[in-house]
Amino acid sequence: MPELPEVETIKRGLTRLITGKHVSGVEFDTLKSFPNSMADVDNFLINSKITDVKRRGKALTIDLDTGYSLVIHLKMTGQLVYRADKVNFGAGHPTDSLINALPDKSTRVTINFTDGSRLYFNDQRKFGWMRLHPTVFVPDIEFFKKLGPEPLEKDFSWQDLKSRLASRQRTSIKAALLDQTVIAGVGNIYADESLWGAKIYPGTTVGALKDSDIKRLHASLINVLTLSIDRGGSTDRNYVNAEGKKGSYLEFANVFRRQNQPCPRCGTIIIKTRLAGRGTHYCPHCQVMKSALV
DNA sequence: CACTTGACCTGTCCGC
DNA sequence: TGCGGACAGGTCAAGT
Missing domain, CATH: 3.20.190.10 (MutM-like, N-terminal)
Structure with missing residues (x-):
């Protein structure tokens, strides 16, 4: 959770x-x-x-x-x-x-x-x-x-993200983001949300990402994680904070749990599929497939 | 090593 | 209304 x-x-x-x-x-x-x-x-x-x-x-x-x-x-x-x-x-x-x-x-x-x-x-x-x-x-x-580095530490740069991904060239970027030894703290919600923000298809092979992709992903990760903290986190089912209250980030989510709804950016219907063993949400129009797994 | 899959648990939802 | 199966935000161990 x-x-x-x-x-x-x-x-x-x-x-x-x-x-x-x-x-x-x-x-x-x-x-x-x-x-x-x-x-x-x-x-x-x-x-x-x-x-x-x-x-x-x-x-x-x-x-x-x-x-x-x-x-x-x-x-x-x-x-x-x-x-x-x-x-x-x-x-x-x-x-x-x-x-x-x-x-x-x-x-x-x-x-x-x-x-x-x-x-x-x-x-x-x-x-x-x-x-x-x-x-x-x-x-x-x-x-x-x-555990990998904290993505919200001030000195975490896009070059750091690139070097952390270097040993995971043959897997999907979604699986790599979920791997806590690559970077710490990202789970299924924020993997999907940050990839939508960076316009990257979740099944894209890490080795197919260009520097420009990694730069956008780095910025998107920080953006999504920061926004969610501001909203008190995401409550999908069970999450509550230390006072027993739910978080409101999912009201602002762009793809997670939004399958069959229009993409907020282009209006294309969002797809839910299965990738890296997890439910995976993406926009088939603006999250472009490059060299992709699945 | 890199990578994938199943197991760990309980509860809920969906289709028959 | 009941029942089986799939699925749920994460990590490990065990497999290829």
């Missing part, structure tokens, strides 16, 4: 909501959601203070004053929702239907703070996880070591 803009939105919310809070207790259901030992939880999480919240790619890191960090990946359906109130409103409460019944059957982990507030980790499909890791060794986790 959450891609870079969604995780960034959650990160900003959590920074504001939980920094400085003290953990008083933790409940979790399965070892898959929280694969640390109870001893680790007791020694490094309980009674700890939250010192910082960070994002790298689609992963979150919550630093604690015990020298440990909570590393979190939400995968497809994970949610991190903070609630200050102690009262459960129950189903049907008008203020916030998405989170009014937390915890629910998708709640994997509940972190209680000393002031009575709570952080819920909900995950319908159970793909996501959170785990404790020594803070200084977080960068050594294999996922982070292999």
